[in-house]
Amino acid sequence: MTSNSAPALRFDGFDGEWNVISLSDHATFSRGKGYSKADVGTGTYPLFLYGQLYTNYSTEIRSITTFSRMNDGSVVSTGREVLMPASDVTPTNIVRASHLKVPDVLLGGDLNVITPGDGIDPTFLALELTGGSSRAELLNNIQGAAVKHLHLDPIRNLKLVVPSVKEQHAIGELFADLDALIEQHRAKHKNLQRTKTALLQRMFPQDGTNEPELRLGGFSGAWETVSFDSLLTRVEIGTNILGSTRYHGVPLLKMGNIQRGFFDFSSFERLPDSAELSSDSLVRTGDFLFNTRNTMELVGKGATWMGESGAFAFNGNIARFTLERVDTKFFNYLYNHPRSIRDVNKCATGTTSVAAIYPRSLKSVQFQIPTIEEQHAIGEAFSNLDELIAAESRYITQLTQAKTALLQRMFV
Structure with missing residues (x-):
């Protein structure tokens, strides 16, 4: 790692070389506290569990859907925490980080918690740990056989190449907006699939019947x-x-x-x-x-x-x-x-x-x-719906690929 460097692609108005810093000088480190399945749903405090980093990953976390009660020794967020899973069965799943932007959230067990100081933008740090030059070093420090572990020391000992906080913030906002756009299209894709499932049920006869519940205009009679x-x-x-x-x-x-x-x-x-x-x-x-x-x-x-x-x-x-x-x-x-x-x-x-x-x-x-005419109409309706679903899938792929390309060009 060189002491002075700059990425291939930058926003207008930013220039100069990025500088190497020790993460340990600019952040504090801790672990979340374990919560059992029996704890979930027992209180009104929002609770973040490490599994969300796998099932609904995004660079920024802005909402919590799980709740529990406050326990002795509970770890509570301030809105600046960067979270990484401490264990998983595959190395690539561990080296992913998210900025939890929500304060007053209970942090569950098996989480590495990094709280950056004022000199590091949390969203930028999450991006750097997930897709920047730090990723390879973290992967090399994963331990374990069947279950992989990432301890705090390798994270604490990282050297990072960073720009000014203002440029960090601009980069973080870009990728957060891109993640939000990807999530928006994933939700649209899922809704289209649900619509198709519902229409398959309603536009074909159910057991014991010979007519569907829902017909296209102009068609009637038994199938x-x-x-x-x-x-x-x-x-x-x-x-x-x-x-x-x-x-x-x-x-x-x-x-x-x-x-x-x-x-x-x-x-x-x-x-x-x-x-x-x-x-x-x-x-x-x-x-x-x-x-x-x-x-x-x-x-x-x-x-x-x-x-x-x-x-x-x-x-x-x-x-x-x-x-x-x-x-x-x-x-x-x-x-x-x-x-x-x-x-x-x-x-x-x-x-x-x-x-x-x-x-x-x-x-x-x-x-x-039904009649061949109604068959044709139904086939065309579902075919058009499938084209919409496929188009959303392609767009999500294109956005994801664009994110990967930008990570490579906007980070050192």
């Missing part, structure tokens, strides 16, 4: 009960050519890429450049793909492919269903309705870890369908 066998005209199994992340040929859909009603492309394999594929092994727009083998919990996942025809191949653990009398976009949501998932899972055979559902065993499964 027809049909067997899957009456809808299915053809079943095709994908290629047996093995894929690999080392190959550069046609991308290959495997069972892990099919989720319930959508496809996951976070990782996928490709086929060899030399692979000779028949058209039957390539996915077409509107195909319904079905996962024939997986764990007992996951076998039978299915989704309608709405991507480009011929862009992906699918392997031998996946079946393609050709259907008639049913809109495949609508069928994507019908098949992934909780009742349908329940009925399909009854067809599974095997063990908890290795199970299969053979297409022929699905023939007796029954579905309820």
Whole structure:
């Protein structure tokens, strides 16, 4: 670490080099006090528990939803504390810090508590400990095997590179606002998912009924009960050519890429450049793909492919269903309705870890369908909702990536 340095990106109006300080000269250090599950909900004092740093992490903590009573030796916040978990099962979860901006909060056990003096902005310190140059040093000082521990001494002994308090504050405000924006879109994403779940319940008939509670405008009448066998005209199994992340040929859909009603492309394999594929092994727009083998919990996942025809191949653990009398976009949501998932899972055979559902065993499964016109309208409505959900997910990813990039460029 050099004694004088500056980050690659700065706000207008700030210049000059940042300086090295010893954290021990500018902060006090303590630990929170343990509270049992029996203590939670027994009083009116807000209580911060270390698990919130994992489940709802943000650079600044501005609200508390857990309450308890004051005990002997309770540690109470002033609004300047920076909190870090003292233990976890993974090192990366320990090296995260948040500024608790709320005063008069009880600080629970397993928390490292750092209270900076006037020369350090608490939010800036939380960012530095989480994503600055201090992170690598803290990771190197984590101890333990099954359970990892971060003690106060490695934090106390840190050397930090910091600008003026005014620039620290400006940096802290930027990232706090960015965290708030990310949280806002996460909440919107969650609300859209809840809306979809509620609509799936109301726009499809419930057990013992033949009409849904909620209809799109202009549609009425009972839905027809049909067997899957009456809808299915053809079943095709994908290629047996093995894929690999080392190959550069046609991308290959495997069972892990099919989720319930959508496809996951976070990782996928490709086929060899030399692979000779028949058209039957390539996915077409509107195909319904079905996962024939997986764990007992996951076998039978299915989704309608709405991507480009011929862009992906699918392997031998996946079946393609050709259907008639049913809109495949609508069928994507019908098949992934909780009742349908329940009925399909009854067809599974095997063990908890290795199970299969053979297409022929699905023939007796029954579905309820409306007219093709109403099917199309329902499919479009849910497809549009899914596009909104996916757009929010992409935006959250972009904001998170932007935060990571800014941390790298705005800290030394």
